[in-house]
C-alpha cells in the first residue's frame with residue numbers, strides 16, 4: 001500500500017524553479033508518510049517543463065531521497081534520451097514517461113518509443129498512462145507487446161483497466177485521487193495522488209484504517225479527499241494545489257507558471273475558507 005505523490009513544481013514569481021522549496025516539500029511529505037516522490041508529472045506541470053527543468057526537479061528531489069520516479073517524457077525523443085542517460089548515473093526507483101501526446105500516431109510508434117527508452121535506460125522504465133490527457137491508451141496488452149515496462153501509473157477512472165496491468169506482474173498504481181482508497185485496498189501496489197501534496201495525512205489515515213480493517217473510516221476520508229479535489233477543480237486544480245499546500249502544510253511551494261496562472265487573492269481566500277470547512281484538521 002504505497003503512497004506516491006506527484007509533487008508540484010515550485011516556481012519563483014519570475015518562473016524559475018525554486019530548488020529549496022522542492023527540498024522542503026519533499027522532506028515534509030516523507031515525514032508525513034509518503035513513500036515515493038513522482039517528479040515532472042501532471043501536477044508538476046511536466047509537459048510545460050524544459051528538459052533542463054525536469055533535470056532540476058529530479059536533482060533537487062534526489063538530494064533528499066532516492067525513492068523517486070523521474071518522469072522524462074517529451075515530444076522530443078533526443079531530450080527524453082538525454083534525461084534517461086542522466087538518470088543512468090543515479091539511484092532511483094524508475095524513469096517514467098507518458099506516451100507521445102497531441103499527435104495522432106500509429107500504435108507501432110508508441111511501442112517503439114518505449115522500446116527506445118528501455119534500450120537506453122539502465123533503470124526500471126515505468127509507463128505513465130493518462131488517456132484523457134494524452135489521447136493514447138497504452139493498455140495492458142500494449143505493455144505486454146512493449147515487453148520492458150516494469151511499472152505503470154494509470155490515471156484512469158476505469159479501475160478494471162488498471163487492474164489488468166497486475167496480470168503482467170508489474171508495479172501498478174492508479175493516479176486518480178478518487179480511487180486512492182480502492183487502489184490501496186484492492187491489490188494494486190498503491191495510489192498516486194496529486195492531493196497528497198496538501199493532504200498526505202488523509203492518505204495515511206486511509207491506509208491505516210484499511211490496515212485496521214476499518215473500511216468505514218477509510219471511506220469517510222476518501223470522501224473528504226474527493227470533496228477537496230472537486231473544490232480545487234472549480235477554481236483551477238493545478239493552481240489551487242499551491243494554495244492548499246501552504247494552507248494545510250504551513251509552507252510556501254511558490255507559484256505555478258503561466259499559463260497555469262496563480263489564483264487571485266480573493267479566489268485564494270475563498271478556496272482556503274471552503275477547504276478548511278471540508279477538512280477540519
Ligand SMILES: O=C(O)C(=O)C[C@H](O)[C@H](O)CO
Pocket residue numbers: 006038040041042043044130153155175176177192193194
Ligand atoms: O499529477 C500526476 O502526475 C498524477 O499522477 C496525478 C493525476 O494523475 C493527475 O494529477 C491528473 O489528475
